[in-house]
Amino acid sequence: MRSWILLAALTLPCAREDWKLEAVRPLADGRPVENDKWHELSCAGCHENVAREWARTTHATAWLDPRYQEELKDKRKPEACHNCHIPQPLSGFEPGTKPKPRDAAQAAVAHMGVDCNACHLGTQGEILGPVGAQTKAHASKKSALLTEEGQSQLCIACHATNVGPVIGIAKDFVETSQWEKGKSCVGCHMQAIEREFVSDPASHEKNGDPAYVKRAGRSHELQTPRDPGFLARAFEVSASAAGAGTRVTLRNACGHRVPGLIGREFEIEAELLDAQGRSVDKQTLVLDHTRSLGVDEEAAIEFSKTGAKVRLRGLHQSPGFEKRALFLEIEIPVAR
Numbered sequence: 001m002r003s004w005i006l007l008a009a010l011t012l013p014c015a016r017e018d019w020k021l022e023a024v025r026p027l028a029d030g031r032p033v034e035n036d037k038w039h040e041l042s043c044a045g046c047h048e049n050v051a052r053e054w055a056r057t058t059h060a061t062a063w064l065d066p067r068y069q070e071e072l073k074d075k076r077k078p079e080a081c082h083n084c085h086i087p088q089p090l091s092g093f094e095p096g097t098k099p100k101p102r103d104a105a106q107a108a109v110a111h112m113g114v115d116c117n118a119c120h121l122g123t124q125g126e127i128l129g130p131v132g133a134q135t136k137a138h139a140s141k142k143s144a145l146l147t148e149e150g151q152s153q154l155c156i157a158c159h160a161t162n163v164g165p166v167i168g169i170a171k172d173f174v175e176t177s178q179w180e181k182g183k184s185c186v187g188c189h190m191q192a193i194e195r196e197f198v199s200d201p202a203s204h205e206k207n208g209d210p211a212y213v214k215r216a217g218r219s220h221e222l223q224t225p226r227d228p229g230f231l232a233r234a235f236e237v238s239a240s241a242a243g244a245g246t247r248v249t250l251r252n253a254c255g256h257r258v259p260g261l262i263g264r265e266f267e268i269e270a271e272l273l274d275a276q277g278r279s280v281d282k283q284t285l286v287l288d289h290t291r292s293l294g295v296d297e298e299a300a301i302e303f304s305k306t307g308a309k310v311r312l313r314g315l316h317q318s319p320g321f322e323k324r325a326l327f328l329e330i331e332i333p334v335a336r
């Protein structure tokens, strides 16, 4: 049995690279931290665990977002903004097209933003999922949209278009063949977890459903660049001696460019230190949407002097931040 599993792993076309992720801790940026109406969702009665995770994301607040509402005010056709902020279910959508919008007049539905149905409701009223676990609660079907490459297609449907301050960074993911290289949106933005798919397994046995097992799933709490710990993972840093000087490089490790939103800016301060830790020289690098880093692209900071170590400090400005936030603070040795 064991050798069979090993063989299966070896013959897979490409191993998925999943980031090991920490709990999400986004900084306050003037948006509501949670959609506190999550319990109104019919799904929440059984999937409270998932609903609470989702409620703390900008998917849940995509309509409530005060910056979104502010921008709608002076739009002659605000409906044109609704496609991705209050979408109809994406099942059956044509790749390369935008999702269809829900009717904003149905305010009771609008305030749920990118809701559960957007990603999970099938064209026949069935629930699409990664497993197809059978239950008396609803028809479930394993779907290409919730597994493998389809999961990324789901994200790309809304994240590949430039609109207002938003840069369609999912285009980078497609153009640089990230899926073929073992990367996925979900692999970096939704932490892999083992759990029961429902919050209260005991209550379901009364419905005549089979006993619940823990299954492999994903936290719905999106990892966001407003979280300093997650943002730091965007850059792989190194320092090495280069002739009579020193070169510090930052490589973009994301599946798309950084940053991907107008109004976001990184200021990276590099300080060259000697063996005693005394400052030798200092330089600053700024990245924003006009000077963004493409996938695997490197930015270099060149010093004309040599040193033993480099101290790096990174500050992040994002729309709504009161002040710039520290997301990177490390010392790295200079490789010879």
Ligand code: HEC
Pocket (backbone or CB within 6 Å): 065, 067, 068, 071, 072, 075, 080, 081, 082, 083, 084, 085, 098, 157, 158, 159, 160, 161, 163, 164, 165, 166, 167, 260, 261, 319
């Ligand atoms: C094709 C899908 C799509 C459409 C259509 C769309 N948006 Fe968005 N919008 C997004 C995505 C994706 C983000 C998140 C981007 C990010 O966080 O980098 C976003 C984020 C935003 C934000 C928040 C930016 C911030 O500061 O965090 C605002 C404001 C916004 N959109 C306004 C609009 C307006 C106004 C329209 C209509 C002109 C519109 N959107 C239409 C996909 C869309």
Ligand code: HEC
Pocket (backbone or CB within 6 Å): 042, 043, 044, 045, 046, 047, 116, 117, 120, 121, 127, 128, 129, 130, 131, 132, 133, 134, 135, 136, 137, 138, 140, 141, 142, 196, 197, 198, 204, 209, 212, 213, 215
């Ligand atoms: C009455 C309880 C109940 C309600 C309400 C409910 N579900 Fe479920 N759901 C279940 C049970 C039970 C399972 C099977 C879990 C298992 O076997 O691990 C399930 C499974 C799922 C799955 C996994 C499907 C798969 O591929 O295995 C998804 C996705 C899902 N539900 C989404 C939803 C959404 C979205 C809603 C709201 C529109 C919803 N559910 C409403 C009880 C419910």
Ligand code: HEC
Pocket (backbone or CB within 6 Å): 026, 057, 058, 059, 061, 062, 063, 065, 068, 083, 084, 085, 087, 090, 099, 114, 118, 151, 154, 155, 156, 157, 158, 159, 185, 186, 189, 190, 222, 223, 224, 225, 226
């Ligand atoms: C129906 C459209 C839609 C789909 C599908 C979608 N998104 Fe989004 N996403 C949005 C919108 C709209 C926003 C921004 C809302 C706002 O800021 O007002 C957003 C925001 C985000 C953010 C920024 C989060 C933050 O807190 O700054 C990330 C990351 C993200 N989405 C990842 C994903 C991933 C991964 C998937 C696929 C599993 C996905 N999205 C699918 C529309 C979508």
Ligand code: HEC
Pocket (backbone or CB within 6 Å): 041, 043, 044, 047, 050, 051, 052, 054, 055, 059, 114, 115, 116, 117, 118, 119, 120, 129, 130, 146, 147, 151, 154, 186, 195, 197, 198, 216, 217, 218, 219, 220
């Ligand atoms: C932006 C798309 C998106 C939205 C919105 C979304 N989901 Fe999911 N959901 C996914 C993806 C992708 C997976 C598959 C994860 C995997 O690979 O196991 C998933 C998996 C699930 C599962 C299986 C359990 C697990 O832990 O993976 C359940 C149950 C579920 N979703 C319920 C919900 C409910 C309830 C909501 C609303 C509160 C919701 N989802 C909103 C994309 C979404």
Ligand code: HEC
Pocket (backbone or CB within 6 Å): 152, 155, 156, 159, 169, 170, 173, 178, 183, 184, 185, 186, 187, 188, 189, 224, 225, 230, 231, 233, 234, 253, 254, 255, 256, 257, 258, 259, 260, 261, 264
């Ligand atoms: C290898 C890991 C990785 C992959 C793959 C990946 N991301 Fe990201 N993503 C990150 C990191 C790290 C950040 C934070 C850096 C930044 O500010 O852009 C980020 C930022 C974002 C943002 C916020 C952009 C901004 O500037 O506001 C969105 C939206 C997003 N990702 C969506 C996606 C979608 C959609 C996909 C798949 C098409 C995807 N990501 C694939 C790691 C990844």
